[in-house]
Structure formats: structure tokens, C-alpha cells
Amino acid sequence: MQQGHGTVQAAGIHFSDIRLTHARHSCGDNRASIRDRRRRHELSARGAFQSNEFPACAPARIQYNLAIILLEWSLHVFDLSALAVSVRRCAAGLALSLLAAAGAAANTEELKLPDLGESSTSLFSSEYEHQLGRAWLRVFRSQAPTVDDPLMLDYLENLTYQLATHSQLEDRRIELVIVDNPAINAFAVPGGVIGVHNGLLLYAQTEDELATVLSHELAHLSQRHFSRGVEFQQKQQPLTLAAMLASLVLMATAGGDAGMAALSATQAAAQDSALRYSRSNEQEADRVGMQTMVDAGMDPHAAPAMFERMLQASRYSNASHIPEFLRSHPLSESRIADTRNRARQYPRQIRHTSLDYQLMRARAVMQLADTPEQAVERFRGELDGSPRSREAATYGLVLALTAAGRPDEASLRLDDIWSGDRNRIEYIIADAEIDMARNEPASAAKKLAEQLAVSPGNHPLTMAYANALMQSQQSHIAEQVLVEQSKRRPNDPGLWYLLAEVQGLSGNIAGLHQSRAEYFILNGILDEAQRQLEYALKLTQGDHYSTSRIKERLRYVAELREQMESF
Missing domain, CATH: 1.20.58 (Methane Monooxygenase Hydroxylase; Chain G, domain 1)
Known part of the structure; x- marks a missing residue:
């Protein structure tokens, strides 16, 4: 199935010709090793982002x-x-x-x-920072391997918004991006962009430790350290x-x-x-971030514990293996002591281990494993831990066995943990993935539809449901589901990616080009976005509403190009 110069040679079109890395880890797709994903990204990035896409330097x-x-x-x-x-x-x-x-x-x-x-x-307005951050994010997505995992993204968004509600951040238009990288790192970009390496989830032992890093990044944003x-x-x-x-x-x-x-x-x-100025910013972010954690009901003592482990890790590593977070957020004994003394001013919060977080850690292990078989062995070795860690290890084993093509074993393992919580979305989606691995996508779609009736609009469920519909030759229904979801999440590249595949299979070629354009816009590949919109415009002549909308998006692409040049 090929596409050339806007002509489609088959109705069932996939994104095989897209020259941009889009790491897909949803629905248990972890068959490619991280090294292979890196190689694909490196090769695709060379062709995806031509020199005329970068703003010219003065x-x-x-x-x-x-x-x-x-x-x-x-x-x-x-x-x-x-x-x-x-x-x-x-x-x-x-x-x-x-x-x-x-x-x-x-x-x-x-x-x-x-x-x-x-x-x-007055140096930079909030709106200017917002535009700058989104422009940066588009360029970043075009060059860095990112993770399209609706479950993990939904979890991180909920945790971040929970913290932001108790922070000093005034402009809460936050956009999260998950980076497919084992390095221990997170970062904040002006305009509310927060990036999290999935490797950070492997390092942070508890949800509170992860919240320590997120609160710190929110503090950088709320204190406007970029503008200052x-x-x-x-x-x-x-x-x-x-x-x-x-x-x-x-x-x-x-x-x-x-x-x-x-x-x-x-x-x-x-x-x-x-x-000296950078150290002052870090100290301020430590102080403001800890207050955010306290106000959000989380344990402030997680901050010095997390920082202490990072410092210990850096001491026994050569320069090339120092945690990436420490390169942009330098730690010292005095800074850790200050954080510890500040935490002592607050009562220790007694919080139970978050199963939600432990399940996301299991997903991170899957994403970063070289092969599903490697993940199977790792999770088997973690089955003897505490009840919560054992349940998370079993869940990870279910994902790994499914990805390894062993759905029957995965189903037996899922039964071990599912009986206690039949409504947990992670387990419902895992069960649907087992059905699809058994080549029973219609059964998966039925189960997911039933759960969506209970949790309408839930993003991970919606994406899994659309994928099951597509696999069961119900692309027209999948398209309707995703078009509606795109109104709720217009800035989600993974959604537009899947919608384009679905529209290709359903024969909606004009829609396919428009969805591809939205995907390329979000990834900063504006020349390709323009081409896709021009293809769609040729296919919609006579449809006043569609042509008007496409022309409006073409004007938007032109505005983005001018905006990027101004930055």
C-alpha cells in the first residue's frame, strides 16, 4: 500500500511512509527493542525535518x-x-x-x-511563553523518541494536575510529553511543557518520589525562572x-x-x-516544590530521600553515567541537607504504596526492555516482593507474556490479580489485549465498550477500544469514536496517528490527509503538514465546509512557520 503525490493506490493506508519516529507502546506493543527504536528514530529524523523547517538565526x-x-x-x-x-x-x-x-x-x-x-x-508575557513552549515542543517531538502510552500519559497528567492545583502556577495550560529514554530525567519548558523520561519511573521508588521531581519542575514554571x-x-x-x-x-x-x-x-x-544564579533557582524550586507537595497531601520527606539516592548514584558513576537530572539540576551535600531540614518542619505523611504508580513502573519496564522475553524474566524475579509490588510484577508479567505471543499464560496470570478489582482499567485493557493476541478483536471491543459505558470519555479506554474496532474490521465505528475523542484532546499526536490509520482503512482519504496534517503539525514538520492539507483540499472540492476548514488550517500552518522564524 503506497501513497505518492496525493494519490492513494489502496484504501487501507497505514503510516508506513511517515518519516518520523512515533514510538507506540500502547496495547502491549513492545516487540521492538529500545535499540531498534533508537535506530529507527535516528534514520527517520534525518529525513523528517529538513533545514528549511528550522528558524534562521539572525x-x-x-x-x-x-x-x-x-x-x-x-x-x-x-x-x-x-x-x-x-x-x-x-x-x-x-x-x-x-x-x-x-x-x-x-x-x-x-x-x-x-x-x-x-x-x-513584563519581559515575556504568559501568552508569549505559552507559544514559545508549544513551538519548542513541536521541534522536540520531531527529534526525540517519545512514548505513546495512553495509560501512562493519563496517570502522569492526573498526578501533575493534582500537584499544579496546589502550586503557585497561575497559567495551568500544562502539556506533558513522555520521552523514551532510560536516563533519570525530567524537565520543564516555559509555557507549561513538562517532560518526563520513562527511565525516571524505574528510579523513583514511590509515587511521592516521582511527585518530588514533578513539583520541582512546576516550581521552575511558577517562579518563571526562564524569563528571569x-x-x-x-x-x-x-x-x-x-x-x-x-x-x-x-x-x-x-x-x-x-x-x-x-x-x-x-x-x-x-x-x-x-x-550562582542557577543554584539560587534550584534552591527556590526545592523550597516552592516542597510546599506544593505538602499542600497536595504528599510526604515531603520523599524529596531528600530521592535526592540522596541520586547523589549516591553519581558518586559511583563515571561522568558519562551521571543521572541526566543532575546535569541540569546539580546536587550537593548542602542542598540535600537544606531539603532534609526543611522536610523536618512538616509532619511525615503516612501514605500507602500507590498501586497505580507501581503499575506504571511495570509499563516503563516493558517500554525499556530489549525484548519481551527479557521483561518476562525480570518480572518473574520480582514475584516474591510485598503484596503491592507482587501485584505490579504480575501485571508486568501479563504484559510481557502477551507481547511475547503467549496469551494463554498471560490470561492465567491476569486471573491471579484481577479477582480483587474487576473495574481497574489497566486490567480491563490488558484483558482486551490478550483477546487481540488470540485474534479475537471483536471480543476485546465488546468488553471495552461495556467499560466505556461506565467511564465515558476515558482516554486509555477509548484508544484501546478504537484499536480493537480497527482490528475487528469496524473502522467506520472506530473513526467516529476517535473523531469525537479528538475534540477532547486536539493536541494528542498518538490520537491523530491512530485516526489516520483508521480513516485509511475506512476509505476516508480526505480525512486521512487531514489527520496526518494534524499529526505533523504537532510534531513540527510543517512542510509535510502543508502537503497533506493540499492533498485533502484537492479531494474536497465542492464541499464548502471541508474546504473552508482545510484553508483555515493552511493559514494556521503559515502562521506557525512565521512564529517559529520569529523565535
């Missing part, structure tokens, strides 16, 4: 960056031969010329940042550039040694100032 910025590169190179040349000194002086002289040219270019270019000295509240950081850099940059220019002049005229010493001192002072 000439002044290019000249400035080149100057810094040359400067740093000259600082690290330790050969004292006459030739090396001569080359080093030439590099420094060129850096000086570039800095001067950058300054002249900056004077003639229209700069979009406000004057120095404005308060951080830009303001800080703007205030520091004129002083740093002035000292750098003086050093370059000294190097290019009087000789190398004095100028090099002055440059080294200038860079060291700038780095020290930035480091």
Missing part, C-alpha cells in the same frame, strides 16, 4: 557565536610554538572582528526583546562583552599572554555568576 547571532567558538578554541591551544601563537592571534583577531560586526548588525536588526532593566513580569534567567543574562551580557572586547583588543595588538589571561578571567567570572 546574522548578529551567527557572528557572535562564531566569535565565541574561535575565542574558546584559541583559549585551549597550549602549543607555544611561533606558528601556534601566530594562528592563535589570528583567531583572536578574527573573533574581535566578528564581535564588532555582530554589534553593528545588532544595531540595524529589529530586536524583539525589551530594553534592559524591565521586570521579569533571560533578564539576568541581558543585564550581565554588556559587562561581559565589554570585558571580552577589551581582552581581544589587548590580545590582537599587544600580544597573547596578557590578553589570554584577561579573557580567561572574564569567562571564569561570567561562568561563576551564572552558576
Whole structure:
């Protein structure tokens, strides 16, 4: 089944020709190893995002960056031969010329940042940060492997919104992205974007420890550390550039040694100032994040416990294995002590182990396993733990056995844990996946429809139901279900991905192109989104409503392109 230049050669179209990684871990699909997914992503990213999709850098910025590169190179040349000194002086002289040219270019270019000295509240508006964050997320999705797991995403969204309700964050338009990476990391981007590596779930032992990291990232957002950081850099940059220019002049005229010493001192002072500012932000995020946890009814003592384990892990690792979280959130003994002392001011919360969280950890194990068989062995080795951990290990074993093509064994294991909670959505979906592994998708669809009648609109159930309908040759019904769900979750790439597949199978080719366009928009591949919309426009001539909507989306794509260029 192929598609070329907008003509469809078969009604049943899949996304096999899409040049973008879309890691799908829902419905137990874990047959590909993480190494294979990485390789597919690396290959697809090369073709998916062409150079004209990235906003062009301003000439002044290019000249400035080149100057810094040359400067740093000259600082690290330790050969004292006459030739090396001569080359080093030439590099420094060129850096000086570039800095001067950058300054002249900056004077003639229209700069979009406000004057120095404005308060951080006016430096970037919340709406600007929101647009900036969504633009960043589109680019990030195009380049990083992400996880499409409706169950895990639903869990993380609920936990994050629970914490955000008790945080100081005013703009709560939060967007979560799960990164398919075993590294221990999470991050926050201006505008309410929060990223979580699925590897973090393997490291955080309890829900409270995970909440520690999420609360910390929410604090970075609520305290607007990005905007304040830009303001800080703007205030520091004129002083740093002035000292750098003086050093370059000294190097290019009087000789190398004095100028090099002055440059080294200038860079060291700038780095020290930035480091102090970064540490101040981290301490503030620790304090504000802990208050969020307390207000949300979670145990603040989980924070020092989590940080202590991270620090211990970094001590016994070489530089390449230090947890990624520590690279952007540096820890120290004093910072952990401050966190521990702050936690002692609050009573310890007695919280039962969250089964919801333990089940999500099992899903993370599946996502990061090289093979289903490897996951089977791991979960078998965890069946002797506490009752909650044993139940989670059994659930993970069910997922692994299903993915390994052993549905009968998986069904027996599911019976061991399902009897106590027949309405748990994770188990209902696992049962449906077993039916599909047995080539009984109609049975799976029936069970999921019954549960959706009890929990209408539930996203994980809806996605599983649509997938079962598609597998049971009921694509028209699946399309109706997903179109309705897309109104609730218009920014969900996984939903548009599945909807496009369903529409291809149902013969709705114009709809397929529109859904593909929405998928590409969310992933920042605007040229491809435009092409898909143009294909759809050709197929809907005579349908005024459809053509009007498609033209509106084409205008939106053009606006996004202009917006990305402005950033």
C-alpha cells in the first residue's frame, strides 16, 4: 500500500511512509527493542525535518557565536610554538572582528526583546511563553523518541494536575510529553511543557518520589525562572562583552599572554555568576516544590530521600553515567541537607504504596526492555516482593507474556490479580489485549465498550477500544469514536496517528490527509503538514465546509512557520 503525490493506490493506508519516529507502546506493543527504536528514530529524523523547517538565526547571532567558538578554541591551544601563537592571534583577531560586526548588525536588526532593566513580569508575557513552549515542543517531538502510552500519559497528567492545583502556577495550560529514554530525567519548558523520561519511573521508588521531581519542575514554571534567567543574562551580557572586547583588543595588538589571561578571567567570572544564579533557582524550586507537595497531601520527606539516592548514584558513576537530572539540576551535600531540614518542619505523611504508580513502573519496564522475553524474566524475579509490588510484577508479567505471543499464560496470570478489582482499567485493557493476541478483536471491543459505558470519555479506554474496532474490521465505528475523542484532546499526536490509520482503512482519504496534517503539525514538520492539507483540499472540492476548514488550517500552518522564524 503506497501513497505518492496525493494519490492513494489502496484504501487501507497505514503510516508506513511517515518519516518520523512515533514510538507506540500502547496495547502491549513492545516487540521492538529500545535499540531498534533508537535506530529507527535516528534514520527517520534525518529525513523528517529538513533545514528549511528550522528558524534562521539572525546574522548578529551567527557572528557572535562564531566569535565565541574561535575565542574558546584559541583559549585551549597550549602549543607555544611561533606558528601556534601566530594562528592563535589570528583567531583572536578574527573573533574581535566578528564581535564588532555582530554589534553593528545588532544595531540595524529589529530586536524583539525589551530594553534592559524591565521586570521579569513584563519581559515575556504568559501568552508569549505559552507559544514559545508549544513551538519548542513541536521541534522536540520531531527529534526525540517519545512514548505513546495512553495509560501512562493519563496517570502522569492526573498526578501533575493534582500537584499544579496546589502550586503557585497561575497559567495551568500544562502539556506533558513522555520521552523514551532510560536516563533519570525530567524537565520543564516555559509555557507549561513538562517532560518526563520513562527511565525516571524505574528510579523513583514511590509515587511521592516521582511527585518530588514533578513539583520541582512546576516550581521552575511558577517562579518563571526562564524569563528571569533571560533578564539576568541581558543585564550581565554588556559587562561581559565589554570585558571580552577589551581582552581581544589587548590580545590582537599587544600580544597573547596578557590578553589570554584577561579573557580567561572574564569567562571564569561570567561562568561563576551564572552558576550562582542557577543554584539560587534550584534552591527556590526545592523550597516552592516542597510546599506544593505538602499542600497536595504528599510526604515531603520523599524529596531528600530521592535526592540522596541520586547523589549516591553519581558518586559511583563515571561522568558519562551521571543521572541526566543532575546535569541540569546539580546536587550537593548542602542542598540535600537544606531539603532534609526543611522536610523536618512538616509532619511525615503516612501514605500507602500507590498501586497505580507501581503499575506504571511495570509499563516503563516493558517500554525499556530489549525484548519481551527479557521483561518476562525480570518480572518473574520480582514475584516474591510485598503484596503491592507482587501485584505490579504480575501485571508486568501479563504484559510481557502477551507481547511475547503467549496469551494463554498471560490470561492465567491476569486471573491471579484481577479477582480483587474487576473495574481497574489497566486490567480491563490488558484483558482486551490478550483477546487481540488470540485474534479475537471483536471480543476485546465488546468488553471495552461495556467499560466505556461506565467511564465515558476515558482516554486509555477509548484508544484501546478504537484499536480493537480497527482490528475487528469496524473502522467506520472506530473513526467516529476517535473523531469525537479528538475534540477532547486536539493536541494528542498518538490520537491523530491512530485516526489516520483508521480513516485509511475506512476509505476516508480526505480525512486521512487531514489527520496526518494534524499529526505533523504537532510534531513540527510543517512542510509535510502543508502537503497533506493540499492533498485533502484537492479531494474536497465542492464541499464548502471541508474546504473552508482545510484553508483555515493552511493559514494556521503559515502562521506557525512565521512564529517559529520569529523565535
